[in-house]
Amino acid sequence: MTRIKGAELSRRDFLRSGAAVASATLAPGVTLIAFGGSQAQAAADAGKRWGLLIDAGKCDADCSACVSACRDENGWGGHGDADRDAQWIRKVTLQHKATGHETTMPVMCQHCAEPPCVDVCPTGASFKRVDGIVLVDKHTCIGCRYCMMACPFKARSFVHEPVVNQKSHAPRGQGTVESCTLCVHRVDAGGTPACVEACAGAGYEAILFGDLNDPDSQISKRLAEYPSAALRPDLNLGQGVRYANL
Amino acid sequence: MVRLLLPLVLMLAAGMSAAGDRSSLWPDVPKATGAPHAEGNAYWRKHHMEMMRHDRDLTMRDGDRMIAASLKGCFDCHTVTDETGATVTYASEKHFCRSCHDFAAVKVDCFMCHRSTPDGVDETVDHAALTDRRAGDILAYLRAIGEGGE
Numbered sequence: 001m002t003r004i005k006g007a008e009l010s011r012r013d014f015l016r017s018g019a020a021v022a023s024a025t026l027a028p029g030v031t032l033i034a035f036g037g038s039q040a041q042a043a044a045d046a047g048k049r050w051g052l053l054i055d056a057g058k059c060d061a062d063c064s065a066c067v068s069a070c071r072d073e074n075g076w077g078g079h080g081d082a083d084r085d086a087q088w089i090r091k092v093t094l095q096h097k098a099t100g101h102e103t104t105m106p107v108m109c110q111h112c113a114e115p116p117c118v119d120v121c122p123t124g125a126s127f128k129r130v131d132g133i134v135l136v137d138k139h140t141c142i143g144c145r146y147c148m149m150a151c152p153f154k155a156r157s158f159v160h161e162p163v164v165n166q167k168s169h170a171p172r173g174q175g176t177v178e179s180c181t182l183c184v185h186r187v188d189a190g191g192t193p194a195c196v197e198a199c200a201g202a203g204y205e206a207i208l209f210g211d212l213n214d215p216d217s218q219i220s221k222r223l224a225e226y227p228s229a230a231l232r233p234d235l236n237l238g239q240g241v242r243y244a245n246l
Numbered sequence: 247m248v249r250l251l252l253p254l255v256l257m258l259a260a261g262m263s264a265a266g267d268r269s270s271l272w273p274d275v276p277k278a279t280g281a282p283h284a285e286g287n288a289y290w291r292k293h294h295m296e297m298m299r300h301d302r303d304l305t306m307r308d309g310d311r312m313i314a315a316s317l318k319g320c321f322d323c324h325t326v327t328d329e330t331g332a333t334v335t336y337a338s339e340k341h342f343c344r345s346c347h348d349f350a351a352v353k354v355d356c357f358m359c360h361r362s363t364p365d366g367v368d369e370t371v372d373h374a375a376l377t378d379r380r381a382g383d384i385l386a387y388l389r390a391i392g393e394g395g396e
Contacts, residue, residue: 044309129309137306138359164373166361168318173359188311 041188046130049113050182050240051212052196053219053228056105057245058206064091066106066207069198073183074170079161086157086172088180089195094246103246106195106207109134109155109180110231113238117147117156126177132212132240133182143175152232155179182240212240273349276342280323291346317356321364335372336362 070089071077078085089108095101115134117126125141128134136147136156148156156179163173169185172178183193196209210219222244229246230239283290290297297315304310324342326334334340336357339348343362347354356362363369370377 042310042312127307129307131309135306139302139306162373162376163359164361164377165369166359168361168365171359171361176359184309188309 041190044129044131044133044188047213049132049212050187051111051132051210051219052182052193052241053208053210053222053244054105054241055206055208055244056103058204059103059105060202060204060206061093061102061104063202063204065198065202065204066195067091069194070108070180073167073186073194074172074181075165075167076157076170076172076178084160086159086178088155088157088178105243105246107153107155107231108195108241109151109182110153110237111180111182111240113240115237116150116152116235120146120150122146129184133184133187134179135181135184136177136179138171138173138176138178141176143177145177147177151179152235152237273345275345276324276326276340278323278342279325317360318364321362325364333363333367335367335369337369337372337375 067089074088076086076088089106091104092107093102093104096103111128111132111134113128113132115126115128117134118128121127122144123140123142125137125139126134126147127137143158145158148154148158156177158177159172159174161174166172170181183191183195186193192209193207196207199205199207208219208222210217212220212223214220215224223242226244228242228244230237230242294315298317301310301313301315304313305316320342326338326340326342328334328338328340336344336354338344341362343354343356361367361369
């Protein structure tokens with residue numbers, strides 16, 4: 001497993017250096033947009049880096065629209081058994097010890113540039129697509145759960161029980177590990193993840209989805225303009241998911 | 247000898263074709279809807295797994311959604327309905343995949359993760375045995391047996 005150490009740039013450095021961004025976008029991967037409005041694509045675009053910006057300041061403590069939208073979209077609704085059910089996305093509440101101020105936000109797979117789950121996977125099932133989306137290839141997953149141990153965000157779940165009635169775009173089965181796919185089936189079709197849509201639908205617009213490599217995208221502009229942070233910045237994982245107003 | 251056997255063989259053959267195209271031991275492959283495969287059925291019967299395995303990696307790893315072979319695509323044409331008109335799942339012997347795979351005694355693992363019907367069909371009832379939680383809970387099972395007066 002070779003990893004290019006020299007090519008590491010923090011997300012912020014990368015976004016700040018306009019020249020680097022311009023040259024990166026001048027040489028994009030091949031995207032094939034089919035005619036007739038259908039945007040089924042021929043391959044993930046290596047020139048893109050999909051990410052989310054979550055504004056904790058806009059996130060309502062009593063709202064869980066993103067969680068239920070994800071559950072409905074990907075069909076991971078379980079048996080009402082919190083110990084064993086899968087959780088692709090969960091609402092996390094942080095309390096400041098000194099002030100008692102509470103912040104609430106959704107936490108899902110952070111789609112790291114240097115994903116620890118990929119490093120530890122013994123079969124190569126855990127992998128990162130060229131556009132930065134971290135996925136589990138369940139065809140090769142043996143359910144060892146090393147990736148669950150390695151993930152600092154507890155983003156992955158193990159499927160303990162037989163599953164039926166899956167969504168055709170989100171196959172899932174007993175004995176494999178799964179996590180947020182950034183709604184890859186929707187992204188490949190030119191759409192946005194279900195949680196982003198649900199949050200906007202609930203009137204909060206706390207989650208922004210976009211291409212971090214494109215300096216003109218809304219998410220890149222917002223990141224350049226306002227402060228944001230990755231969770232556990234000490235680990236230098238280069239997450240695609242960043243948080244504002246934490 | 248040949249003179250004796252030939253009419254016998256011919257009679258047998260005629261009898262078989264009258265009863266059906268093939269012996270009843272052959273799998274009864276359900277008719278599909280939609281346009282036939284350009285490569286021909288014989289090609290697909292032999293190579294469908296290689297094609298799906300190749301294309302699944304293209305989709306999964308490279309994000310290629312414009313592929314030739316996918317399980318989801320199979321069920322656009324290869325769905326089977328039972329007497330009541332309901333779409334059968336892999337739990338039924340009549341399922342398209344099972345019609346041959348049962349015959350060849352080759353286990354299909356696809357449907358541990360993938361659905362075996364088009365989206366929108368409720369598979370829950372057909373697979374109730376799989377999701378029976380008592381099966382995974384030995385204590386509940388023993389309790390049930392105990393209450394049954396065994």
